[in-house]
Structures are given as structure tokens and as C-alpha cells.
Amino acid sequence: MLHTQVRTNSPNIFCNFEDIDGGITALTIEKKNINAIYDDIFPDKGKTLDETKHIVSNEFKIIKEFNAKFEKNVLISLNDKPPTEAVKNLIYISDEKEKELHDHLDKGDFKVQMPYELLFLNKQTNGAFLLGIGSYFPFELFPFFMDISDYSEDVALVYENIDDKFDAFISCLNNLKYDDGRFVYFSMDVGAAAAFGKKTFEYKDKVNKLLGNNYFGIMSAPSSAYIPPEFRLRNYLSETHNNTFFMGAGTSSCLEI
Incomplete structure (x- = not known):
């Protein structure tokens, strides 16, 4: 997928309300028993x-x-x-x-x-x-x-025909580990909005059914992740380096906090 919003000095990145130009911001969460999930819309890769x-x-x-x-x-x-x-x-x-x-x-x-x-x-x-x-x-x-x-x-x-992959864009939410009502933060590929148009609004009902009201979700650039083997759900096609995963579209991630 290619999402374009072409202009100079965009996007703006802020830290403590100050524009840091081309810098990078990071959010760190320090807590025990946080569950991290990464998934994508693609089939598993092969052994060769x-x-x-x-x-x-x-x-x-x-x-x-x-x-x-x-x-x-x-x-x-x-x-x-x-x-x-x-x-x-x-x-x-x-x-x-x-x-x-x-x-x-x-x-x-x-x-x-x-x-x-x-x-x-x-x-x-x-x-x-x-x-x-x-x-x-x-x-x-x-x-x-x-x-x-x-x-x-x-x-x-x-x-790529993704007409039948509407639900796959939030597949990370189908693999939650805990059922104790803990807070869920998730990110899904913003490309879904361009791909499915008005149908994208159906995600709200699907997410509410899965998570209730205790969540915060965003549509953003496709997620990337570092995942040690013991935490992988499957053999992702999107493995770019050893234990590191990224694809230009179709990835999602979530945290159970």
C-alpha cells in the first residue's frame, strides 16, 4: 500500500508541547505481565x-x-x-x-x-x-x-485483493491473553480506511463487542515489532530481520496493560 500526504515539514512531532522537527518520540510502559500482540493480514512464510x-x-x-x-x-x-x-x-x-x-x-x-x-x-x-x-x-x-x-x-x-480481509486488519484483538477486563491499547493500519471507505466505521462496533469500553485504539502507519520466538503467534511473512517484523501495510498490534 502507498499512503501519500505530500508536503514539506510534515508531519509535525511534538514532545511536551514543543515541536522537535524531525525527531522521534517514544512511549515507555513499565509494568509486569503486560501482553504484547502483533499480527498481520498475510499468510505464514515458507521454510525456504x-x-x-x-x-x-x-x-x-x-x-x-x-x-x-x-x-x-x-x-x-x-x-x-x-x-x-x-x-x-x-x-x-x-x-x-x-x-x-x-x-x-x-x-x-x-x-x-x-x-x-x-x-x-x-x-x-x-x-x-x-x-x-x-x-x-x-x-x-x-x-x-x-x-x-x-x-x-x-x-x-x-x-493485492483485500476485499475478504476486513476482519484481518484487527486480528491482533482475537488473540488476547487475559479476560480480567484490563485496559487494551491497539493500533491498526490506516490503509484500511482507504481500502474499505465507509465500511471502516464498522470497526467501532466490532471493537466494542470484543473489548467493551476499556480500550484506546488508533489508525496509524502499519505497526512494526520485535518479537522473540516464544512470543510469536505464527511464522509471519513480514519478518524483515531476525525476530523483527514489518510490512508496508496490513499489520496490527496491541498491548494488554
Whole structure:
């Protein structure tokens, strides 16, 4: 998925009501018996890279395969072409949507969920990473937010249909450990709003049914997590490094405090 809100000096990050520009804020909770849960909308990875390739070929529609050149978190080319040029004729966007995008791009108020993604396979973990891509990006190089040095140069442009994954976006809430009414904090992927539109309001009733009133939830950028093996629910496709999990879309997390 690719969510865009393009403008300079955005977002603003505040600490004690002071703008700290490009800094990072962190919330630390010190308490015994806190349960942390991470989950995503994807199937389990395979035991080998070939097995993972087979799994993702069933999960996503493969549009075209490429040989990619990249340096850490910058995608340089696909089949020796600039990334957006390489996918331009493979990604459908209506003339009306393209005009709307260009009209709003310089205002910082255009948000879109992209079902077209580049699929990278991790040579170290046998996991995968999805990178949303659109043909409208105006530069030849395609920078993003994760170092993919451990990933294979063989990538694929894929289409993801998530119509049947509405409930999966809050799947972390189906694996709560305690039933003593403790407070639950959770985060879900904001991409659900772009993907499901008005249907997103149904999450409120679903969460209330699961948690009652003792919770606080946010829709935000997809969660990442460090999870030792003994705390994992399954073999996540989204393992980017040893015991570290992230995907460009579809992840969720929660804390039982």
C-alpha cells in the first residue's frame, strides 16, 4: 500500500508541547505481565525461499517479474528502467483519478490506497516485503523507508485483493491473553480506511463487542515489532530481520496493560 500526504515539514512531532522537527518520540510502559500482540493480514512464510515464492504466488496476482537494482532504501531501477517508468503501463489509473492526484499532490491533502505493490523476498528470513508503487512519482529514483539489503534482486509487481480481509486488519484483538477486563491499547493500519471507505466505521462496533469500553485504539502507519520466538503467534511473512517484523501495510498490534 502507498499512503501519500505530500508536503514539506510534515508531519509535525511534538514532545511536551514543543515541536522537535524531525525527531522521534517514544512511549515507555513499565509494568509486569503486560501482553504484547502483533499480527498481520498475510499468510505464514515458507521454510525456504522457494516455498515462500509459492505461497506469495497464490496470495497475490503476479503482474510482471523484474530484476531490481537498489541501494539500501533506494530503488534505482527495474529491468534497467527507472522504477515508475517500468511499471507505468502495467498499473491502471483512470484519467479522472490521475488528474485529481496531480491537482491535489502539491496541496498535501491527497490520500490513496494503492493495490499495486512490488514484492521483495528476504534471502535471510525467507519472509517478504511489500512496497506500494504508483506511476505518478515524479523522480527516477524511488526512495522509501526500509533497508532492503538482505532482499533478493528478483522482485515482482503484484496486485493485492483485500476485499475478504476486513476482519484481518484487527486480528491482533482475537488473540488476547487475559479476560480480567484490563485496559487494551491497539493500533491498526490506516490503509484500511482507504481500502474499505465507509465500511471502516464498522470497526467501532466490532471493537466494542470484543473489548467493551476499556480500550484506546488508533489508525496509524502499519505497526512494526520485535518479537522473540516464544512470543510469536505464527511464522509471519513480514519478518524483515531476525525476530523483527514489518510490512508496508496490513499489520496490527496491541498491548494488554
